[in-house]
Amino acid sequence: MKKFAFAALLAALCLSAAAAFAENPAVPNVGAPALITALGQSQDANFVNLLAKRKKLNTVYDLHVFNKDVDWSKYKSLFIVLGGSGKGLGAAGLDMPSEIARSNELIAGAKAAGVKVVAFHIGGEDRRGPNSEPFLPYTGESDFAVVRTDGNADGYFTKLCTEKNVPLYLIEKTSELQKILPELLK
Numbered sequence: 001m002k003k004f005a006f007a008a009l010l011a012a013l014c015l016s017a018a019a020a021f022a023e024n025p026a027v028p029n030v031g032a033p034a035l036i037t038a039l040g041q042s043q044d045a046n047f048v049n050l051l052a053k054r055k056k057l058n059t060v061y062d063l064h065v066f067n068k069d070v071d072w073s074k075y076k077s078l079f080i081v082l083g084g085s086g087k088g089l090g091a092a093g094l095d096m097p098s099e100i101a102r103s104n105e106l107i108a109g110a111k112a113a114g115v116k117v118v119a120f121h122i123g124g125e126d127r128r129g130p131n132s133e134p135f136l137p138y139t140g141e142s143d144f145a146v147v148r149t150d151g152n153a154d155g156y157f158t159k160l161c162t163e164k165n166v167p168l169y170l171i172e173k174t175s176e177l178q179k180i181l182p183e184l185l186k
Contacts, residue, residue, distance in 0.1 A: 025167040027183040028144055030116035031076025032058035034185055037065050039103040040135040042083030044123045051177050057185045067105035072113030077184070078106065080138060083123040084131030100134055107141050117142040118184060119166075121157065122174045124150040140164035146171060146180060 036052065036059050038045035049061040059079070080103075084096075110117050119142035121127065128136075128151055139145045140160045146169045147157045161168035169180065 024169045025144075027169065027180055028116075028167075029186040030118055030144065030184050032185040033075055034059045034077040034079050034118075035065065035070065035075045036061045036079040036081065037106065038063050038081045038083070039106075039138055040082060040084035040099060040132055042081065042123060042127060042132070044083045044120070044127065045079075045081035047122065047174065048079060048081050048120055048177065048181070052181055052185075055178065055182050057181055059185070065106070066102055067109035070106070070109060072109060072115055075110075075113075075115050077116045077118060078110040079118050079120060080107070080142065081120045081122065082132065082135045082138060083121065083127035084129070084133070084135055096134060103135065103138060107138065111141075116144070119145040120177075121145070121147045121151050122171075122177065124148045124174075125153065127151060128156075136160075140166060142166055144184075145169065146177070148172070148174060 034057070036045055036049050041063065045061070045063060049059065052059040107117060119139040121136065121139065123132070136156065137160065139147070139157055140163070144167050145157065145161055149170050149172055152158060152170060157168055160166075171177070171180070
């Protein structure tokens with residue numbers, strides 16, 4: 001009887017793990033090169049850039065890029081890393097309204113050029129404060145979203161992505177991007 005109970009428990013755990021894994025959609029190949037920028041000027045974008053460089057991926061990193069300065073014919077994808085930073089905005093010489101305008105223009109420019117937009121929210125719960133809130137809805141403008149689960153504890157991204165029909169890929173740790181970034185940029 002003990003062997004049967006153990007086998008049943010083991011099977012249940014395996015099925016549970018498989019179901020959790022199956023919840024994430026396939027990672028699409030959005031194409032390289034990718035332009036990486038932050039919407040909200042958080043340093044989370046720098047982390048995405050560092051991982052991309054470590055993996056020798058074809059990316060360009062520009063925290064302060066404006067749509068008027070982008071030749072979209074050079075890019076296949078735009079990686080927008082979401083998270084507000086008052087210090088980052090100040091260092092960039094931007095305020096909240098000008099950063100929102102820059103964000104709107106970048107996304108509109110990318111979409112007009114047929115460039116795929118991938119949203120990242122990797123700062124977790126720390127990037128869900130008042131400085132970040134204006135930038136989180138841009139997830140709904142993306143073609144694919146990668147979100148750390150602790151940043152989605154209230155289901156915000158799940159609800160938004162479901163409403164906007166955006167595939168949502170949840171990660172437990174930011175380091176999981178090491179596997180996802182190469183898949184995005186095959």
